[in-house]
Amino acid sequence: MGDLKRPRIAGRGLTGVPLPPADQPLHAPGVREDPRGFRSAGAGGKRLEPPAAFEPGDGVLEIELSEYAGYAGIVLANGGLEPKADSLLARKCGMPVRIRLSEEESWSALNAGRMAASATTVDVLAVYGDQMDVVVPAQIGWSRGADAVVVRSGIRSLAGLRGGVVAAARFTESDFFLRTLAAEAGIPVAVLPSPEAPPRSDAVNLLYLPDNEAAADRFLEDLGKGGGRLAGTVTWEPKVSEVLGKGGKGVRVLARNLNLLLVADVLLVNGGFARARPEVVAGLVEGMLEGNSLLRGPDRGNHLPAVAAAFGWEPEEAAENLSRVHLSNLPENLAFFSGAVDAGGSFGMLYQSAVLAYGPALLPRPAPEDRFPSLDALRALEKSGAFRGQRVDIAPVRTAALSLEGEPLLRKDVRFLFQRGGNAVDPAYGGQNEAAVAEILRLLRIGKGSLVRVRGFVDNAEWEEAKRAASTSARTFQEFAAALSLARAETVRALLAGKGIERDRILAVGTSWVQNVGSAVPQNRRVEAEWFPVE
Incomplete structure (x- = not known):
C-alpha cells in the first residue's frame, strides 16, 4: 500500500535541530x-x-x-x-x-x-x-481514515485512557487529533518528561517519540514484551494497519478520523x-x-x-x-x-x-x-460561475453498523436544565442551554454521520413528588419518573432537529432514576449527551 504521509515535523526543529523538551514551549524566551x-x-x-x-x-x-x-x-x-x-x-x-x-x-x-x-x-x-x-x-x-488512536482491546472509550500512557509524536495532526478528542471528553492531557516518569491519574499522558512511526513501534514493542506501560498509540497509516496486524486481538481502534473531520x-x-x-x-x-x-x-x-x-x-x-x-x-x-x-x-x-x-x-x-x-x-x-452545479457533498463512510447500545466514544459534559416538574427548558439557565445546543451541534458536524444519545434525568425532589403522585394513581412512581425524563430528552432532540440535525441521528432516552451530580437541585434536573462516531 502507498504510504499516506505528510511532512514529518515531530521531534525536529524546522531547520533540522531538535525541538525543545516535550514539556517546554515551542517558542523559547528571547523571541x-x-x-x-x-x-x-x-x-x-x-x-x-x-x-x-x-x-x-x-x-x-x-x-x-x-x-x-x-x-x-x-x-x-x-x-x-x-x-x-x-x-x-x-x-x-x-x-x-x-x-x-x-x-x-x-x-x-x-x-x-x-x-x-x-x-x-x-x-x-x-x-x-x-x-x-x-x-x-x-x-x-x-484526511478520512489516515490517523487513528489504537489501544489495548480492553479500552472502550476515551475515559479508559485516563491515567494511561499513549505514545505519540509532538505537533503532528495525530497529536492534535487525540488532544482534541480528550478536550471534548473533558480529560486533561499531560506530557511525560521522560519514559520513566509516573503518569498523572486524572489525565491522558503523552509519551513523545521522534515521529509517528516511532510512536507506533514503541507501542508494538511494549505489547511484544508483555509490558503494561503503554495504553496505546496515536499514529497514521500505514503504521495503523501494521499495529492492528501485529497486535491481533490484543488491540483495537478506539477512534479514527474516517468521519471525524478534524484534519x-x-x-x-x-x-x-x-x-x-x-x-x-x-x-x-x-x-x-x-x-x-x-x-x-x-x-x-x-x-x-x-x-x-x-x-x-x-x-x-x-x-x-x-x-x-x-x-x-x-x-x-x-x-x-x-x-x-x-x-x-x-x-x-x-x-x-x-x-x-x-x-x-x-x-x-x-x-x-x-x-x-x-x-x-x-x-x-x-x-x-466556474464549477457551477457543484455542492457540498461530504458523505459519511460506514465500515460497520453503528449501534447505540455499547459504550460511547465520549460522554460530553453538557447539560440542559429544566423547569421543575416539566419538560420545558428553564429560562433561568438560557445561556447554559444555548451553549449546550452549540456543543452538541459541533460534535455532530465534525463527526460526519455520527449519532448522539441524550439521556434525561429527574432530580431527587421530583422523585419524591412522583412517589406521592403514584400513591393516588395506577401508575408507579418509576413510570412517572420515566415519562418525565424521556420527555426532557425528547425536548433536546427537538431543539437539535430544529437546528437542521436529522432526527434519526439523535436517540432520546429516559433514565427514570435519580443520578445526582451535585447538591444543587436544578443541576440534577437535566439532560446529558453521549457521542457515537461512525466507524
Missing part, C-alpha cells in the same frame, strides 16, 4: 518582533529563516508536497511532477510548475522564498504560523509572492480545484494511472489511498472558510481548536487565525 509582525528567535530559539518573497528565476513555479493522496488533484492538474508548458496547471498559472515530493520540513524554505507553495494541515499552521509570512488561498481536502489540508503560498503575483495564485487555486473535480468525477478511474505514476504507486494503491481522503470542491472551500460548513470543522474552528488543545504553556503567542486566509481567488471563481 523578538520584527516590524512586519513575525517573530524571530532570541537566545535558544529554534526558528525559521526570515521571510522573503519567492522569485521564479527560471520561469518555473516551485511547489513542494508530501507523498500523500490528498495532494493528488494538484499533481493530476500538473500532468505529473515535472514542469509541462501545456499542463492544465501551467495554463492556469501562466507558467510551468515543478512539484517536488519530500518528507522533510519545507517551512523554512517556503518562508525564505526558495519555493512558491507547499501544503500543511490547519493544526500545524496554528503551531508554526507565528513565524511565517504565508497566505492560505484554498483548502485542499480532508484539513490547506494550500500555503509564500506571502511575498502571493502579494506580488495574485493572478498566479488564482491560477494555482483554479487548477487544483479542476484536478480535485476530475478525481471526484465519474471518470476518476481514467486518471488513476497518472496519479499512481507520479507517486510511484500501483493504480490499485492509488485508488485505495484516495479512498482515505476527501478532495474539496469550490462550495466546500467557501463553506470551510466562512464557517458555514455543517459537515466538518471550519478553518477558524480547527485553528482555535489547535490553539486550545496545545494551550498557552506550549503555544504562548499563537498568530491570529485571520492572518492567513486570502480568499480572493475562491470568490472570483464563485462570481464567474
Whole structure:
C-alpha cells in the first residue's frame, strides 16, 4: 500500500535541530518582533529563516508536497511532477510548475522564498504560523481514515485512557487529533518528561517519540514484551494497519478520523509572492480545484494511472489511498472558510481548536487565525460561475453498523436544565442551554454521520413528588419518573432537529432514576449527551 504521509515535523526543529523538551514551549524566551509582525528567535530559539518573497528565476513555479493522496488533484492538474508548458496547471498559472515530493520540513524554505507553495494541515499552521509570512488561498481536502488512536482491546472509550500512557509524536495532526478528542471528553492531557516518569491519574499522558512511526513501534514493542506501560498509540497509516496486524486481538481502534473531520489540508503560498503575483495564485487555486473535480468525477478511474505514476504507486494503491481522503470542491472551500460548513470543522474552528488543545504553556503567542486566509481567488471563481452545479457533498463512510447500545466514544459534559416538574427548558439557565445546543451541534458536524444519545434525568425532589403522585394513581412512581425524563430528552432532540440535525441521528432516552451530580437541585434536573462516531 502507498504510504499516506505528510511532512514529518515531530521531534525536529524546522531547520533540522531538535525541538525543545516535550514539556517546554515551542517558542523559547528571547523571541523578538520584527516590524512586519513575525517573530524571530532570541537566545535558544529554534526558528525559521526570515521571510522573503519567492522569485521564479527560471520561469518555473516551485511547489513542494508530501507523498500523500490528498495532494493528488494538484499533481493530476500538473500532468505529473515535472514542469509541462501545456499542463492544465501551467495554463492556469501562466507558467510551468515543478512539484517536488519530500518528507522533510519545507517551512523554512517556503518562508525564505526558495519555493512558491507547499501544503500543511490547519493544526500545524496554528503551531508554526507565528513565524511565517504565508497566505492560505484554498483548502485542499480532508484526511478520512489516515490517523487513528489504537489501544489495548480492553479500552472502550476515551475515559479508559485516563491515567494511561499513549505514545505519540509532538505537533503532528495525530497529536492534535487525540488532544482534541480528550478536550471534548473533558480529560486533561499531560506530557511525560521522560519514559520513566509516573503518569498523572486524572489525565491522558503523552509519551513523545521522534515521529509517528516511532510512536507506533514503541507501542508494538511494549505489547511484544508483555509490558503494561503503554495504553496505546496515536499514529497514521500505514503504521495503523501494521499495529492492528501485529497486535491481533490484543488491540483495537478506539477512534479514527474516517468521519471525524478534524484534519484539513490547506494550500500555503509564500506571502511575498502571493502579494506580488495574485493572478498566479488564482491560477494555482483554479487548477487544483479542476484536478480535485476530475478525481471526484465519474471518470476518476481514467486518471488513476497518472496519479499512481507520479507517486510511484500501483493504480490499485492509488485508488485505495484516495479512498482515505476527501478532495474539496469550490462550495466546500467557501463553506470551510466562512464557517458555514455543517459537515466538518471550519478553518477558524480547527485553528482555535489547535490553539486550545496545545494551550498557552506550549503555544504562548499563537498568530491570529485571520492572518492567513486570502480568499480572493475562491470568490472570483464563485462570481464567474466556474464549477457551477457543484455542492457540498461530504458523505459519511460506514465500515460497520453503528449501534447505540455499547459504550460511547465520549460522554460530553453538557447539560440542559429544566423547569421543575416539566419538560420545558428553564429560562433561568438560557445561556447554559444555548451553549449546550452549540456543543452538541459541533460534535455532530465534525463527526460526519455520527449519532448522539441524550439521556434525561429527574432530580431527587421530583422523585419524591412522583412517589406521592403514584400513591393516588395506577401508575408507579418509576413510570412517572420515566415519562418525565424521556420527555426532557425528547425536548433536546427537538431543539437539535430544529437546528437542521436529522432526527434519526439523535436517540432520546429516559433514565427514570435519580443520578445526582451535585447538591444543587436544578443541576440534577437535566439532560446529558453521549457521542457515537461512525466507524
